[in-house]
Amino acid sequence: MSVTPRWSRKKSHFPLLAVLLLAFITCSILYNEFSIQQIHESPAHGSTPTTPQTSFTYVKPNLPNGASEVLDRFSSCNSTRNYSGKKIQWADPGTESGRRRSARQESCDVFSGKWVFDNQSYPLYKESDCPYMSDQLACHKHGRSDLQYQYWRWQPHNCNLKRWNVTEMWEKLRGKRLMFVGDSLNRGQWISMVCLLQSVIPADKKSMTPNAQLTIFRAEEYNATVEFLWAPLLVESNSDDPVNHRLSERIIRPDSVLKHSSQWEHADILIFNSYLWWRQGPVKLLWSSEENGNCEELDGVGAMELAMGAWADWVASKVIPQKQRVFFVTMSPTHFWSQEWEPGSEGNCYNQMRPITLEGYWGSGSDLPTMRMVDKVLSGLGSRVSVINITQLSEYRKDGHPSIYRKFWETLSPQQLANPASYSDCIHWCLPGVPDLWNELIFHFL
Numbered sequence: 001m002s003v004t005p006r007w008s009r010k011k012s013h014f015p016l017l018a019v020l021l022l023a024f025i026t027c028s029i030l031y032n033e034f035s036i037q038q039i040h041e042s043p044a045h046g047s048t049p050t051t052p053q054t055s056f057t058y059v060k061p062n063l064p065n066g067a068s069e070v071l072d073r074f075s076s077c078n079s080t081r082n083y084s085g086k087k088i089q090w091a092d093p094g095t096e097s098g099r100r101r102s103a104r105q106e107s108c109d110v111f112s113g114k115w116v117f118d119n120q121s122y123p124l125y126k127e128s129d130c131p132y133m134s135d136q137l138a139c140h141k142h143g144r145s146d147l148q149y150q151y152w153r154w155q156p157h158n159c160n161l162k163r164w165n166v167t168e169m170w171e172k173l174r175g176k177r178l179m180f181v182g183d184s185l186n187r188g189q190w191i192s193m194v195c196l197l198q199s200v201i202p203a204d205k206k207s208m209t210p211n212a213q214l215t216i217f218r219a220e221e222y223n224a225t226v227e228f229l230w231a232p233l234l235v236e237s238n239s240d241d242p243v244n245h246r247l248s249e250r251i252i253r254p255d256s257v258l259k260h261s262s263q264w265e266h267a268d269i270l271i272f273n274s275y276l277w278w279r280q281g282p283v284k285l286l287w288s289s290e291e292n293g294n295c296e297e298l299d300g301v302g303a304m305e306l307a308m309g310a311w312a313d314w315v316a317s318k319v320i321p322q323k324q325r326v327f328f329v330t331m332s333p334t335h336f337w338s339q340e341w342e343p344g345s346e347g348n349c350y351n352q353m354r355p356i357t358l359e360g361y362w363g364s365g366s367d368l369p370t371m372r373m374v375d376k377v378l379s380g381l382g383s384r385v386s387v388i389n390i391t392q393l394s395e396y397r398k399d400g401h402p403s404i405y406r407k408f409w410e411t412l413s414p415q416q417l418a419n420p421a422s423y424s425d426c427i428h429w430c431l432p433g434v435p436d437l438w439n440e441l442i443f444h445f446l
Helices: 013-041 166-173 184-198 258-264 300-318 368-379 391-395 414-418 434-445
Strands: 079-082 113-117 152-156 177-182 206-211 214-219 224-230 269-272 283-285 294-298 325-329 386-388
Touching: 166 184, 166 224, 166 434, 177 184, 177 258, 184 214, 184 224, 184 269, 184 434, 224 258, 283 300, 294 300, 300 368, 325 434, 386 434
Parallel strands: 079 294, 177 224, 177 269, 269 325, 325 386
Antiparallel strands: 113 152, 206 214, 214 224, 283 294
């Protein structure tokens, strides 16, 4: 702060004032640095505020006899008020949880590297050879003629990623349930995993059993399943229908994952994600103790922090690391503004054919405050959760999205058809493609 002082004729006072001012500034800096250090060193669980605020009411999540009604797409709020400031008090994972598992504890950070063109080793499977491919992700089938997006290999800077081996992966899965839990991006990763695995299983020894919210791929000879559970917000919500979830308002029970955890709790390997759905405006909170349909409203990041707290409570209180492996996949970036990687341009991911080469590139599709909040929660869980940090490496892949080369469920207008960039999907990913690497990372850490 710049201050213009009125000079006193008694100049002898100036040195004393300067010394006092310098001492005050020094003490303030030291105090602030000490406070910041305490924040970084203290356990991240419990949603403890990092700045002085009014007192909070802490809510114990995931109570067995919680809400009397289950949220569905017909649920609504009778009234909406401002956020009350309630926080999630999640269970202490205990000292036995140890340090968080991540690549940074390895000799090499496999998340730091570059994309290398490799049309000899990639793709790891052909789009047309996977009978379980989604029309939303089958870009070549829907008209994309350039196939370079399939030929890129991730190369860490100072080491090599473990080479994908389908037989070894099946041996890791023998007698186990592998379950992906999350939104459509996690569903894309699940489809990628199924396509990576299914080719070595005889046709009469494999099956896909759709069951609305839970879809299961079975391989009989390994007595193993690869499953996907639709739970885009992790906690119970009115968007839990895997088909009919486009609603005018988003309502969640911020203090309960029990509806979903009843389906995921017995899986041996769990892969969670959550991000995109929190970016779609304010969220309505309907606490389990609320019986009259009175909701509160909170911004997406704040609501996500509450949901992550309820999820973390389940992980901290239920997961035994020696028996169950839990992964959390960080946010998948979007590429809606080409001016971010090509200043002066006015496009998006449409017609992009090569990755971004600028190391450390970070676009507006990845929210840093959300990343910091998620990192804070995950840090409090120690070794109970392994973090798969896909964000930076996926930021480079502006070429990997379906754009217009996918099946669209809604009818496109003549105006949209005349302007392909206007309806391009720059959120999801073509297969084979970027999500295959996410699964190579899972294989690397299993």
